[in-house]
Amino acid sequence: MSFFDSVLDASVVLSFDRSGFRRHAKRFVSADMQVSMQGKTALVTGANSGIGFSVSKALAALGATVHLACRDEGRGQRALEAIRAELPSADVHLQKLDVSLLADVRRFADTLPGPVDVLVNNAGVLPDTMTRTREGHEVTFATNVLGPHALTSALMPRLVVAKGRVITIASGGMLTQKLNLHALQGQVAKFDGVVAYAQTKRAEVILSEQWATKQAEVTFSTMHPGWADTPAVRSSLPTFYSMTKSILRTPEQGADTAVWLAVAPRLAGKSGLFWFDRAPVSTHPLGFTKEAPEDREKLWALVETACATLKA
Numbered sequence: 001m002s003f004f005d006s007v008l009d010a011s012v013v014l015s016f017d018r019s020g021f022r023r024h025a026k027r028f029v030s031a032d033m034q035v036s037m038q039g040k041t042a043l044v045t046g047a048n049s050g051i052g053f054s055v056s057k058a059l060a061a062l063g064a065t066v067h068l069a070c071r072d073e074g075r076g077q078r079a080l081e082a083i084r085a086e087l088p089s090a091d092v093h094l095q096k097l098d099v100s101l102l103a104d105v106r107r108f109a110d111t112l113p114g115p116v117d118v119l120v121n122n123a124g125v126l127p128d129t130m131t132r133t134r135e136g137h138e139v140t141f142a143t144n145v146l147g148p149h150a151l152t153s154a155l156m157p158r159l160v161v162a163k164g165r166v167i168t169i170a171s172g173g174m175l176t177q178k179l180n181l182h183a184l185q186g187q188v189a190k191f192d193g194v195v196a197y198a199q200t201k202r203a204e205v206i207l208s209e210q211w212a213t214k215q216a217e218v219t220f221s222t223m224h225p226g227w228a229d230t231p232a233v234r235s236s237l238p239t240f241y242s243m244t245k246s247i248l249r250t251p252e253q254g255a256d257t258a259v260w261l262a263v264a265p266r267l268a269g270k271s272g273l274f275w276f277d278r279a280p281v282s283t284h285p286l287g288f289t290k291e292a293p294e295d296r297e298k299l300w301a302l303v304e305t306a307c308a309t310l311k312a
């Protein structure tokens with residue numbers, strides 16, 4: 001990377017925005033995406049809009065069988081039809097899944113047919129008020145951490161058989177947060193949606209690193225998309241959106257690294273990394289965010305205990 005690139009990347013804005021994508025894209029290897037995913041099966045959560053929709057469409061275009069896991073049947077159906085309209089030979093299927101509910105994850109994992117080569121844990125929320133699911137978990141934590149962990153766990157035998165890949169869409173927002181297990185679960189005097197969200201994204205990255213040490217047959221990756229113009233950004237961060245809308249990435253640009261992680265060759269030995277624009281990046285550019293080893297273990301124990309109902 002040139003000195004000029006390092007300075008622009010350090011600015012964050014000129015890295016996370018669309019100019020950052022265009023600059024980073026100059027080092028992309030186009031042959032990486034010229035692969036056939038024929039015969040491979042991918043599952044994308046939150047596939048009906050934004051980054052999840054773009055990932056699903058790109059994987060379908062490369063020939064993969066793609067399951068769109070969506071919580072709302074109508075929105076999911078519209079996404080399915082939009083992909084089929086653009087790619088008439090696409091092998092895409094709609095699956096109903098509310099990833100925030102462990103019981104629904106269990107039902108879904110039991111009924112999903114066949115092997116899984118690629119799991120993209122994309123569904124995510126950033127609510128500004130604290131609510132709990134009917135299973136009693138704070139919604140951000142349930143959607144962004146517990147459900148994806150339970151889904152990954154439940155599909156693990158099929159991912160192992162396929163020597164598959166698990167890609168989780170994290171966020172650059174997590175870079176400002178040190179893991180706090182109370183804030184992560186919404187156990188705070190005053191709920192701050194942005195902090196709760198960033199905590200869940202920090203947890204996603206740590207769990208992916210832990211999975212990588214436990215399961216060598218599967219490649220685990222987290223990535224952050226930069227700032228992309230999606231329904232979530234418009235509705236959850238209206239002030240941020242109004243200030244940045246002219247420089248936001250397209251959903252396709254935000255999705256690019258996730259698609260690349262799903263299909264690119266040469267990922268052997270690179271499990272457990274955090275990626276941005278097809279390059280591994282530091283999870284702790286700000287020194288103070290490094291969590292204690294015991295907190296990492298507590299996090300794993302916490303999600304495993306919560307998900308135990310799924311295995312019962």
Ligand SMILES: NC(=O)c1ccc[n+]([C@@H]2O[C@H](COP(=O)([O-])OP(=O)(O)OC[C@H]3O[C@@H](n4cnc5c(N)ncnc54)[C@H](OP(=O)(O)O)[C@@H]3O)[C@@H](O)[C@H]2O)c1
Pocket residue numbers: 045046047048049050051052069070071072075097098099100101121122123124125143169170171172224225226227228229230231232233254
């Ligand atoms: N856009 C960005 O700049 C940005 C930056 C950093 C990270 N991210 C991450 O990227 C991922 C995708 O977000 P996006 O920006 O593309 O926003 P989006 O267009 O709003 O997509 C979010 C998707 O998640 C789905 N979802 C939410 N809760 C769900 C649940 N309980 N079960 C199943 N699906 C659920 C939504 O479904 P509904 O349509 O039914 O709500 C929607 O399809 C998220 O994990 C987000 O945190 C995005």
